[in-house]
Amino acid sequence: MFEQKLEALKGIFAQMDRAIIAYSGGIDSTLVAKVAYDVLSDRALAITAESPSLLPEDLEDAKIQALQIGIPHQVIQTHEMENPNYTSNPINRCYFCKSELHDTLKPLALSLGYPYVVDGVNADDLKDYRPGIQAAKERGARSPLAEVGITKMEVREISKFLGLPWWDKPAQPCLSSRFPYGEEITIAKLQRVGRAELYLRKLGWQNLRVRSTGDTAKIELLPEQIKEFVLTTDLPQLVSAFQKFGFIYVTLDLEGYRSGKLNQVLNQDLMMSNMDRMLSI
Structure with a gap:
């Protein structure tokens, strides 16, 4: 079943001339980087945002994985910690984090001649409260995994199928x-x-x-x-x-x-409303 989705994922990148991948080094964005590089070669560029919310060890993992894939990789600085809307930690904190990320990536992509910015959001992410997804979509980012319906489990299955040694890497959000x-x-x-x-x-x-x-x-x-x-x-x-x-x-x-345990304090209606907005973008 996942083989068809993998081909559909490759098809999305085949339609892109050049693409930047918002690459955290997690298993989702790493799979996106791998498939993008397989299709686009050096016309794909992985970019990792370095900030206090990312462990230095995880940044090093991201560098090593990108090197193994072969994809060109750059590290940029983001400054969400300077935004009180982020540091006050409201329920939509992730919106301000992803806003900072994509407000940095989008002009960079345009200046380098990359028409697309893609991320590692998968189909299961759409079922949880993820305000950062809305921020990314508002800024024109695409989520190829979600577009073809690839779930978290399928991300691991495809990664293993492609021989990626980190296919069982634990999730490590910010x-x-x-x-x-x-x-x-x-x-x-x-x-x-x-x-x-x-x-x-x-x-x-x-x-x-x-x-x-x-x-x-x-x-x-x-x-x-x-x-x-x-x-x-x-x-x-x-x-x-x-x-x-x-x-x-x-x-x-x-x-x-x-996963997502802290979201259990949120009002269910709020979560459903947010998911409806994400799906409609």
Whole structure:
């Protein structure tokens, strides 16, 4: 089934003369970069936005993956942290993040002679509250994965089919997603969350989040890993490490990791209204 969608994805790029890929290094945008390069060769350009909400280690991963694919790759700076509409962390925070990104990418694309900017939004993303999608569409960006109906699972299947070694890479959205809506985001807070998650990754835990509320860190792991984590982790040492990062309290979420968990506080009608707007753009 996904083979037909892969051909349709290639067909979209075959209709483009040149394209810039908004490339975070995540599995979605990396698949888009791979297919774009396979079709367009050096007429495809991957661009990664560097900001405090991106771990330096994830930026290095993005560089390595682009090199393996062969696609030309550039890193630009974005400045969403200078926008109080972003740092105040409203429920549509992602709108201001993607606005900054695409307000930077669009003029750059035009100046370099690239008529298209594409991103890694997939079909499943349209089912969640993602105000950043609206911002991208307003600025003319296209989402080839969503256009041909490729789901998150199919992104992994296609990536594996194409021989991409990172096909099972855990999702890693920007660090600002670790804070409950309404809590101010600062560079210091982003850095302590990033260091905490990197600490856990180095212990061997990959599918995880460290949510931050005030001075409290809440660790989310896959539900089936919670017992093993408690039994095998040196908890006093972990608490000490987190306190050195700047947290005072360290807790473990007994429900476990679930993507988009912070959105459960949102009004369902608001989420449905937002999704209707995204689908109509």
